[in-house]
Amino acid sequence: MDKSQPENLKNVGLKSTLPRLKILGLFESGQERHMSAEDVYKQLLSTGDDVGLATVYRVLTQFQQAGLLVRHNFEGGKSVFELNQGKHHDHIVCLQCGHVEEFYDSAIESRQKKVAAELGFEVHDHSLQIYADCTKAKCPNKR
Amino acid sequence: MDKSQPENLKNVGLKSTLPRLKILGLFESGQERHMSAEDVYKQLLSTGDDVGLATVYRVLTQFQQAGLLVRHNFEGGKSVFELNQGKHHDHIVCLQCGHVEEFYDSAIESRQKKVAAELGFEVHDHSLQIYADCTKAKCPNKR
DNA sequence: AATGCAAATGAGAACGATTATCATTCACCT
């Protein structure tokens, strides 16, 4: 199984504490790929692995800064995190069910770099979301 | 000059009241293209055209729903609005000074449609922001 | 294995952006 080795945390300069191991383990379990702080908090509560909400927020931010997680700001105000698996991608978010699908398009990526360069900007990051209705059967069509 | 004709509001089904005319006029004045609710509120205060903050929020949302304004959710939590002038575009946001530059790239647009279609989604909307450092002299490099 | 200490945690207060409530005021029709 996946056991979120303490080494993972040590390697990025974070002391391996119980709350941090539980939170990382939750992302590594692969149950849910995209989770908000609230999602993580409730998930841990439900399994009896209580971690304070403040700690969840702190740890998620630390993990993001350490590069273990990636933060997304979709519509709706709240931040969503996912495990950073190296390969950058963008998202399509279903407006009906909230389901998130990932995609990568090299043409889009390269055009972005070109456009920014032409305007005299040095790109740090970008954020692309497509909001759509997912027409597939698997869409429960319900938030 | 620009006088935000009452007709503009009537046409979209909104009673033309003083607060609404002032807010629309502010966007039409072209002083500042991208403004948050707070920006609008302060701007109106500074010219003595007092409008309650709650009203600013309400009116901005109504204008967005009516299609007069477009709402953007850049990083940083607060919503930013701009006059809807028909032509869609994306944004580059300077992480130093917060300056916003607009761009449109048809290659990016068409690739998005294609990608979504391949994944079985019906696109409603999309949101693309490039976060960068603006290297131009005009950048005050300060938030 | 016991000790010490800085770093991490948790409970709750505080915060910033936004929305809801509700009494008062206004736009507009007759």
Add this chain to the structure above:
DNA sequence: AGGTGAATGATAATCGTTCTCATTTGCATT
């Protein structure tokens, strides 16, 4: 001009998130 339902403004409430600070914990050292 007058009546009425919609719009406004002051304020309370809400939501996601961060801060504060007393207590606990990881872990290196005895």
